[in-house]
Amino acid sequence: MTQKQSWEISRFLKTLSYFDVIPFLNNIPGVKQMILGNQRLSNPSFLPSTGTILVAGATGGVGKRVVKQLQQQNDPVRAFVRSIERARSILGENLDFYEGDITIPDSLKPELMENVTAVICCTGTRIEPVEGDTPNRDKYYQGVKFYEPEVAESTPEVVEYKGIKNLVQLASEYIQDASYLPIFDFTQATEEVKAIWGALDDVVMGGVSASGLYLEGQKAVFSGNVSTENNGGFVSVRTRNFDPHLDLSEYEGIYLRVKGDGNRYKFFLRCDSRWDGIGYAYSFDTQKDTWLDVYVPFSELVPVFRAKTVEDAEPFNQSHINSMQLMLSKFEYDKQLNPYFQPGQFRLEVEQIQAYSGQKTPQFIMISSAGVTRPGRSDINVSDQPPAVQMNDQLGNILDWKLAGENSIRESGLRYTIIRPCALTEEKETEGLYFEQGDNLKGQVSRDTIASLCLKLLKSPEAVNKTFEAAQTSQGNTSDNWHEQLSKLEAD
Numbered sequence: 001m002t003q004k005q006s007w008e009i010s011r012f013l014k015t016l017s018y019f020d021v022i023p024f025l026n027n028i029p030g031v032k033q034m035i036l037g038n039q040r041l042s043n044p045s046f047l048p049s050t051g052t053i054l055v056a057g058a059t060g061g062v063g064k065r066v067v068k069q070l071q072q073q074n075d076p077v078r079a080f081v082r083s084i085e086r087a088r089s090i091l092g093e094n095l096d097f098y099e100g101d102i103t104i105p106d107s108l109k110p111e112l113m114e115n116v117t118a119v120i121c122c123t124g125t126r127i128e129p130v131e132g133d134t135p136n137r138d139k140y141y142q143g144v145k146f147y148e149p150e151v152a153e154s155t156p157e158v159v160e161y162k163g164i165k166n167l168v169q170l171a172s173e174y175i176q177d178a179s180y181l182p183i184f185d186f187t188q189a190t191e192e193v194k195a196i197w198g199a200l201d202d203v204v205m206g207g208v209s210a211s212g213l214y215l216e217g218q219k220a221v222f223s224g225n226v227s228t229e230n231n232g233g234f235v236s237v238r239t240r241n242f243d244p245h246l247d248l249s250e251y252e253g254i255y256l257r258v259k260g261d262g263n264r265y266k267f268f269l270r271c272d273s274r275w276d277g278i279g280y281a282y283s284f285d286t287q288k289d290t291w292l293d294v295y296v297p298f299s300e301l302v303p304v305f306r307a308k309t310v311e312d313a314e315p316f317n318q319s320h321i322n323s324m325q326l327m328l329s330k331f332e333y334d335k336q337l338n339p340y341f342q343p344g345q346f347r348l349e350v351e352q353i354q355a356y357s358g359q360k361t362p363q364f365i366m367i368s369s370a371g372v373t374r375p376g377r378s379d380i381n382v383s384d385q386p387p388a389v390q391m392n393d394q395l396g397n398i399l400d401w402k403l404a405g406e407n408s409i410r411e412s413g414l415r416y417t418i419i420r421p422c423a424l425t426e427e428k429e430t431e432g433l434y435f436e437q438g439d440n441l442k443g444q445v446s447r448d449t450i451a452s453l454c455l456k457l458l459k460s461p462e463a464v465n466k467t468f469e470a471a472q473t474s475q476g477n478t479s480d481n482w483h484e485q486l487s488k489l490e491a492d
């Protein structure tokens with residue numbers, strides 16, 4: 001006969017103390033430490049990190065504007081430059097720099113992509129006036145005036161094709177998907193992060209079940225013993241209240257990467273800091289020893305109070321999340337039994353807890369050029385074309401290599417947007433942006449406009465896998481309807 005286990009008041013007090021349920025108890029000096037002993041407490045004032053935007057060619061005309069605008073928006077930005085020393089004189093000291101060269105694969109280390117959720121690629125072959133040209137002559141100026149430029153340093157094949165291909169390859173291997181926001185990444189968890197989670201078992205109602213969350217290799221393990229003695233029958237681990245709360249209003253739900261034991265578990269979110277308030281629950285089944293991707297849509301959360309559904313509960317507020325909880329219980333909701341429940345040992349391994357969004361935005365934005373398909377095209381008259389098209393041969397087939405670079409992005413599997421600007425200018429005018437497809441557009445567009453367009457595209461799912469030309473000249477388009485125009489463009 002098994003020996004009946006007795007209820008443990010010390011575990012009961014530990015639980016209440018860990019979750020600050022009885023504030024006055026914790027305010028008496030020494031009492032909290034006496035109750036909790038060596039148990040570590042973490043103050044969950046963490047915020048999940050939002051993704052970094054990598055700007056390649058950050059010292060260039062468009063690149064430096066992209067960096068500046070991202071900084072003004074307080075977006076984390078990393079500047080990929082060829083010389084940090086030179087970049088500091090252009091972009092200032094206070095920036096996350098990475099020194100490298102897209103044409104040198106060894107300089108493209110995985111660290112370049114750390115936390116990166118999108119790349120804005122503004123690199124371009126260096127072109128200089130032909131040697132011997134003097135500043136007094138009517139010389140080449142960024143594609144606007146027709147004069148005698150020549151390729152400096154590396155060739156377009158190396159920069160526009162091989163270099164872009166190198167960067168694209170690194171990005172497709174290491175980029176983080178911005179539609180997922182890591183909240184608890186237990187593959188790299190510290191004791192500090194783990195200590196945000198405390199056991200909350202049926203001991204609070206007189207039961208004898210016992211559980212905890214433990215770090216084991218590159219995962220957290222929710223395990224212990226669940227017992228129905230003393231009318232008990234549940235175990236759980238819950239976070240202390242987040243401070244500040246999490247705002248997940250841009251997401252659709254929570255993604256869990258778990259390996260279970262065949263049990264049905266519950267996941268809870270709470271929108272207030274009360275200890276015993278309404279929890280918003282979602283049940284999920286596991287398969288023994290099998291890693292599963294579990295999606296918990298916010299729209300399917302059930303408001304419950306002590307395992308009873310609450311019909312007139314406040315709607316779930318995803319902009320105000322205070323805590324999370326994982327539970328194994330004998331009960332489903334409203335006295336229904338969990339069909340897979342077995343008392344005894346249990347084990348749920350957790351690798352990730354992330355917020356997910358259905359919005360798939362571009363991961364790689366490339367500044368290409370209008371005209372990339374025009375060299376050799378029979379339907380156009382070369383002498384009517386902008387300088388870049390007329391001088392394509394002279395400039396090492398720059399447009400053909402830009403097109404090859406574009407193709408390497410299309411083949412990468414990354415979600416991309418390729419902007420093909422017409423002649424770039426230093427104008428301040430940002431009105432009247434006009435898009436077209438088919439590569440026939442002529443005109444000009446300011447670097448400021450292209451930079452701000454890049455920032456808008458970062459948040460535009462409708463830009464995914466689209467290529468288009470951009471100008472802001474005499475197209476008669478003066479309203480700021482870029483969004484509507486973008487939606488109407490065809491994907492590649």
Ligand SMILES: NC(=O)c1ccc[n+]([C@@H]2O[C@H](COP(=O)([O-])OP(=O)(O)OC[C@H]3O[C@@H](n4cnc5c(N)ncnc54)[C@H](OP(=O)(O)O)[C@@H]3O)[C@@H](O)[C@H]2O)c1
Pocket residue numbers: 056057058059060061062063081082083100101102103122123124125126142143144154159163367368369370420421422423424425
């Ligand atoms: N000019 C036009 O009218 C026009 C029209 C349409 C499209 N475009 C294209 O638009 C893009 C942006 O134009 P922009 O005027 O901003 O160009 P830009 O001022 O010439 O800037 C080019 C950037 O690329 C960087 N870069 C060059 N080679 C590199 C390499 N091997 N590795 C890493 N970075 C490298 C340069 O770095 P450093 O500072 O170290 O040299 C610089 O930051 C370019 O691709 C250009 O061809 C230009």
